[in-house]
Amino acid sequence: MRYKRKLFTAFLFLSSLSTISLASNDLPEIGTVGAGALTIEKEKQYGWAFNMIANQALPIIRDPVLNHYISELGQNIVSHSDSVKLPFKFFLVEDEDINAAAFLGGNVKIHTGLFLYAENESELASVIAHEIAHITQRHLARMLEQQALSNPTSIAALAGSILLTLVSPAAGLAALSTTIAVNIQSQINYTRSHEYEADRIGIQTLANAGFDPYGMANFFGKLAEKYKYASLPPQMLSTHPLPEARLSEARLRASQLKKGNVKNSLGYHLSKARITVRFYRLSAKILIGKYQSQLQNNKYQFKEAAQYGLALAYFKNDEFEKAEKINDQLIKSDPNNLFFIDFAADISLATKKIQQAIDSLTAYEQRFPGNEVILLNLVVALKQDKQYALADKKIEYFLRSHPDHILGHLLAIDLYKIMREKAKEFAMRAEYLALLGRFKEASEEMSSALAYTEKRLDQARYSAKMAEFRRDDIRLKALQDE
DSSP states (O other): OHHHHHHHHHOOOOBOGGGOOTTTTSOOOOOOOSSOSOOHHHHHHHHHHHHHHHHHHSOBOOOHHHHHHHHHHHHHHHTTOSSOOSOOEEEEEOOOSSOEEEETTTEEEEETHHHHHOSSHHHHHHHHHHHHHHHHTTHHHHHHHHHHHHTTOOHHHHHHHHHHHHHOHHHHHHHHHHHOOOOHHHHHHHHHHHHHHHHHHHHHHHHHTTSOTTHHHHHHHHHHHHTTTOSSOOHHHHHSOOOHHHHHHHHHHHHTSOOOOOOOOHHHHHHHHHHHHHHSSOOHHHHHHHHHHHHHTTOOSOHHHHHHHHHHHHHHTTOHHHHHHHHHHHHHHSTTOHHHHHHHHHHHHHTTOHHHHHHHHHHHHHHSTTOHHHHHHHHHHHHHTTOHHHHHHHHHHHHHHOTTOHHHHHHHHHHHHHHTOHHHHHHHHHHHHHHTTOHHHHHHHHHHHHHHOOOHHHHHHHHHHHHHHHHHHHHHHHHHHO
16 A cells, blocks of 8 residues: 555656546546646656656566667657657557557657557557657646646646556546546547647658658558457557547648658567567467468568567577577578577577677677667676676666666666675665655665775765755655645
């Protein structure tokens, strides 16, 4: 119960209108207002807070290869967007429901279910472009401002209720009923107008970024047709109303834009195969049969993706030699592909060829210094080889440039525990807890780190961190009390 109370009182989360609808028992939308109390700077504060709650409450995928792919894709789309006033962050959530959502502070959540349904990268990119448009047009901020103006409720309380709705729908609905007065028709109209606007801007952004402008209409059209008579449609259909007029307008807008030479993306199909094997609930033997059938019947968009899926399925079934044979051929044909490099390291470590993994990853590190996928794999390999000092050096270097990286912190905690470096272990656990917004616990851990170290530089650093955690705890509570 303490955990759920914390989620409710922290109020740290704001869902976009793509996750708020009457049909899904979430918070509906209200009309727009002009420039109001929720400034860009304040929105950044809510985004900062959201990240901590998301780290606690959502099943975020900590897969460096997939994260690298989705971040590059998202940032490419952002770079072709207008009115970008916030830094954007894209993250994958393990959820087979077909959906995505935008949040205050430039945060975009993407469900793995999208990969299982979208046929190509343009379709996935269309959903991301749509969510980016919600943020650049400040639909979320304007909704909260209007709701707060029309009710004796603070923006903080509204955001807190929405957060609880995401984590616990029943509890969240009860909280919302005490904070929000609903005018159903005006909120439905607001939903429609903003969905149309996000479509219009998203389609233009899609074309600007070199994707197929028909991607959005194709994706939503297939989705609407497939689930037209379903008693339980995917969440995206309840949170993204899809009247025929909206689909027709999307097709019309796409027809007015130059399609260009749209290349099919191997990276998308490799991501789809990786998600299918590692996060979809199918047995290894069924997956092996699936990819064998694709290859035998030439039912694939990229042969390499089907081969990669088969190799992953063999690995999942502990058939390491078969997996290695396929991946060796893939990496020979595409030696700089991070999907294949990462998988080669997995296979080497699983088959106890640790030195082989270290040699290969070290060579790649020299070629691609600072690369997240290569560095984290190298830390794992060095740790298994008991080269703790070098692993320590690598993870410290990585975390200096990736201070908010959850997986990096978890690897470091485990490394320092093995090394019996108590001060470093406590300090790293403190940093990890701070990323979850648990600042009091973080301060306690950092106090323990301070007690274990005799190095003056570390003492000063740990003391400074404790002061920072106290300030951040106050900052968090100040957002709540507004």
